[in-house]
Amino acid sequence: MQPAAIIVCLSLSHALAMSPSTQAAVLREVNVIWQQHGVTATNAASESATCDRRILVKSESEALPEDGRTTTALAWVPFAGTYARRLIFLRLGHVRALVESLGPGQWPDGLRDGLVTKLAGRVVAHELGHILLNSREHERSGLMRDRYRAQDVLRTHPSAYSLSVRLRSQMVSSLGPGSASDAQ
Numbered sequence: 001m002q003p004a005a006i007i008v009c010l011s012l013s014h015a016l017a018m019s020p021s022t023q024a025a026v027l028r029e030v031n032v033i034w035q036q037h038g039v040t041a042t043n044a045a046s047e048s049a050t051c052d053r054r055i056l057v058k059s060e061s062e063a064l065p066e067d068g069r070t071t072t073a074l075a076w077v078p079f080a081g082t083y084a085r086r087l088i089f090l091r092l093g094h095v096r097a098l099v100e101s102l103g104p105g106q107w108p109d110g111l112r113d114g115l116v117t118k119l120a121g122r123v124v125a126h127e128l129g130h131i132l133l134n135s136r137e138h139e140r141s142g143l144m145r146d147r148y149r150a151q152d153v154l155r156t157h158p159s160a161y162s163l164s165v166r167l168r169s170q171m172v173s174s175l176g177p178g179s180a181s182d183a184q
Contacts, residue, residue: 008034008128009044009051015059016092022117029121030128032158033143037168039132055086055131057124063089074098074123074148077130084134088127095120098150119153122161129163134174139164 010030012023023043030041044054063069067078067089075090099115100107107115129144130136138146143161163171 005038006040006052006132007050008039008041008053008055008132009046010041010124011044011054011056013056013058013062015062016057016090017059018092022113025114025117026121026124029118029158030125033122033125033161034128036159037163037171039128041128053086053131055088055128057088057090060089060091060093074119075127077127079136082134084131084136086131088124088131090120090124090127092116092120095123098148099153102150102154115153119148119150122153122158123148125161129167132174133167133171135170139167142167 010027012018012026018026027041027043034041042051044051060069063078067087068076070076072094073091074094075088077088078085096116099112099119102115126143126148133144138144141160143163144167
């Protein structure tokens with residue numbers, strides 16, 4: 001695996017009510033997806049965090065009217081005109097409900113919590129893509145597909161959360177030379 005060319009520090013809001021171990025697990029999932037593209041996510045609360053980008057991850061309850069909302073999205077990034085703000089709103093309740101829809105009441109707590117954490121990490125990784133690519137655009141497959149299903153977390157390996165060659169090139173030009181791995 002190549003070394004990260006860009007470090008993104010995520011500040012997870014207390015309103016998300018995630019334990020430190022859950023936050024760490026979400027970050028691990030984000031990194032499994034993004035490190036293949038030269039991006040490493042770290043917790044902004046870490047004293048040793050050196051950041052190229054700082055991004056807030058907040059609960060939907062913290063959204064203001066100007067942050068926009070959708071009724072069904074698991075998460076969203078507000079835009080100011082054509083620019084992605086460095087802000088992700090995460091609907092953990094929607095993520096939990098989606099995982100629960102796989103087998104209502106049938107999951108042991110630890111397994112259900114692990115699946116929720118994994119899906120939350122993948123959703124945050126997707127929204128991070130909107131920020132790093134500075135784009136609202138979606139694709140048919142890969143990380144930037146427009147719809148995530150509950151079974152994705154069970155059957156889809158994190159390597160399937162990739163960027164197309166076009167999006168990798170777009171990311172390199174969006175971040176500038178030397179700030180991300182080249183579009184391999």
